[in-house]
Amino acid sequence: MEILGSTFDESVFEESRNKASSTFPLSYKPKSCEPEWFCYSDTFEDALEEQKTMKFRADLKYRKLQYQSALNDYTACLSLVPSNNLTVKRDALEGVARCYSHLGRREEALETCDKLRKDATNTCHLTCIFQLELSIHEGCGDLRSGATCLQQLCSLHPFNPWHWLKLARSYQCLLESTTYSECPRESPEQQDSVSQQGERDTARLQAAMCFVRVRLLIAILKIQQFSFVLERSERASEAVEESLQRLNLGDTMLKTISEVMSEDLNPEKMREENQDGESLSGLSIMDFDKRWWNKLHQQLHMEQKTDLCGGDIGNHVNTNQFTVK
Incomplete structure (x- = not known):
């Protein structure tokens, strides 16, 4: 006994099969273009x-x-x-x-x-505009304008360690250009001028500030990294440590910098504040100097320490000469 509706007449589907086979193209030739x-x-x-x-x-x-x-x-x-x-x-x-x-x-x-x-x-x-402006300034050898573009990138993406690393290296280049641009035949008064020493001290501290920020960010991000991504972070960490040693600021100074630069680093907040693709309407970007540099300078000034390494002249940094915008 057949249940009503349990069988099908194949003739019902014959028309659709024939229609499908008749409309299918016999051959397909894709359009091709000559090179260029x-x-x-x-x-x-x-x-x-x-x-x-x-x-x-x-x-x-x-x-x-x-x-x-x-x-x-x-x-x-x-x-x-x-x-x-x-x-x-x-x-x-x-x-x-x-x-x-x-x-x-x-x-x-x-x-x-x-x-x-x-x-x-x-x-x-x-982000693309800042990077474009950066390439234009770098092409002209304008280190200071390039550093300004990198500051804007760091303000827009405060938890991206690679922008901070580029900024740190930019300050490092400024420090080296300030140090080695002096002519050895200049008088001692010219070589030891307050403005030149102030520029060197400022570039030195700014470079250290950014390198410390990179170290802090990578330490947080490495927890969830694997494979070649982790290897890249580890190589960057080693390079950062070497750069900080060359700056020779001393443990006390580096500790103060770390405290200031880690104030806004919270893993939960970092996950929530992913701004990629976010609309610019209502987006508030805090000024780089207000958010980090001025705060660090004020902290160092309040501590009133002119020699942070117990008399080691090589680690001496005069905070009164730092330029604050």
Whole structure:
């Protein structure tokens, strides 16, 4: 005995099978393009095709170090980008800024960065702009402006140890340039001027401050790291320890720095304050100096210690000479 509805008539499905087999293409030939096809295309179906072609050409020329020609194509691409296509616009503007930088036109490159900043809508956009400005300043050898960009990155991403490590090395380069830029034939009065000594002391303490911050951050993050990520952190930790030893600030000074730089380091808070992709509306970024540098300087000044290592002149740091913005 058959239960009602328990059997099927295959003829019901015959039509659908035939239909599926009849509509399936007998052969499929994917569209293929010649290598660098966009370099030889002179006719375009519409503005969108022309925009894409100019963008591809500009990217290729930039890769080939043809910066002036790439700049011309990026500019042509920008004139074709619709006002609502912010992604392509940002990409082309970044290409324009990088071309200006390589051509030695620094002011125009920074003006282009300002245009990008106006269209930034989230923290990822802002991070890319800071990194772009950093590359422009580094290309011109401007260490101080580069350090300012890194300060902004650290303020935006306070728990990213790699931004802090770059900033520490930037201060270290400033310290070395201040130390070795002096001519040995200068008079002792010029060599021991208050301004020069103050610059060296400031750069020295700023470098130590950032290296200590890196050490603290890596110590927290290493707990949940494995494989090559952990290896990278361990290598960075070793490099940080070597750099701190070369700065020779003394244990008491380093302890004070660690106390100040660890005040906002809470593992739970660090997990909650992931700002990647967060909208800029309502985002408050505390000034770098207010958040860390001024606080450290005030702490050292209150302790009123001019020799933090029991008379060791090599560890002596005069806190009265530090510059506070």
